[in-house]
Amino acid sequence: MLRFLIIPVKDFINKMYFGDFFNSLYLFIRPLIKWFLHRFTNLSELQRLVYGCQDGYRRYKLVERSLNMSKRPQIRHLVYCLEERTSQPIAEMHIHPEIVNRAVHTVVLAKKINPKYHPEFSDQLARCIEAIYGYKRLVTIIDQMRLEPYDSENHAHEHKLKALWNNLMPDVKLEARITKQWQEIGFQGDDPSTDFRGMGILGLENLLYFSREYPGTARHLLSHSQHPTYGYTLAVVGINITHMAWRLLKSGIAKSHFYNLSKIHGYPTVEHFHQFYCYLLYEFDHFWMNAKPNNLMEFNNVQVKFEKAIVKVSERESCHFKMNLSVESI
Structure with a gap:
């Protein structure tokens, strides 16, 4: 039942990418959609995306968008810090302790996700963070080589x-x-x-x-x-x-x-x-x-x-x- 609900909403979100009108409309009704789905599933938006989307581009793209649009101060600060960190040529050895682990820990605390009941969430979110901010780090490195x-x-x-x-x-x-x-x-x-x-x-x-x-x-x-x-x-x-x-x-x-x-x-x-x-x-x-x-x-x-x-x-x-x-x- 949960997956049945997640996929149509996910498709709806994707359709909202087209055109300024649809983006504005989606931004207006997004809080209502999130509230309804949270009440119905007892899952946060990030959990629904991680559980409902197949591993790969679609999941990472939607998780990235969710993080960037979050209103929670902890997550907004996290996104800002990670953007700043990956705008520098960070060494590979620091990717997990300074990027991935920090992000997962912050999200779990901010969303009050109990690892006991959601043991797979942290690992799946970590894969998303690794891809999203690994890409930003790569852009920084390639820019540095180009210059x-x-x-x-x-x-x-x-x-x-x-x-x-x-x-x-x-x-x-x-x-x-x-x-x-x-x-x-x-x-x-x-x-x-x-x-x-x-x-x-x-x-x-x-x-x-x-x-x-x-x-x-x-x-x-x-x-x-x-x-x-x-x-x-x-x-x-x-x-x-x-x-x-x-x-x-x-x-x-x-x-x-x-x-x-x-x-x-x-x-x-x-x-x-x-x-x-x-x-x-x-x-x-x-x-x-x-x-x-x-x-x-x-x-x-x-x-x-x-x-x-x-x-x-x-x-x-x-x-x-x-x-x-x-x-x-x-």
């Missing part, structure tokens, strides 16, 4: 750039640091450091991860980029895809993917962002070759269409972008 400029005097940066060449061109020796050879893997000029200005070290880290973890696929894309008719500048396109991946993450469009990933792997990490990037770059290559553009001047139009397709898939509650490794086995 770190490539420095040709930094030996670590230079080492990674050389590794990118070796991964993509293992049988060709790089003749010099400043050379036209860089154009063979898709940089615009003789010095690739100038191409990283928009995305900083993040652009290099993405390309390096792709070439290191999926070497066969990376070289397959390199061969596509050298096609006499449909060729493109692989490294520069890769940096553009970094920008796209960052926008999708920052705007929250990518939450469906990362929240669904969190139900399997826990809080999202930088490696998960790299994998998301690899998926986008691999799929863009496929999209580009199928588009059969007349020349590279059509890049912006093709990328806009590709991004729209990705956004449309991201709207699905079951969204989970997964890298196709078929090329690696060739």
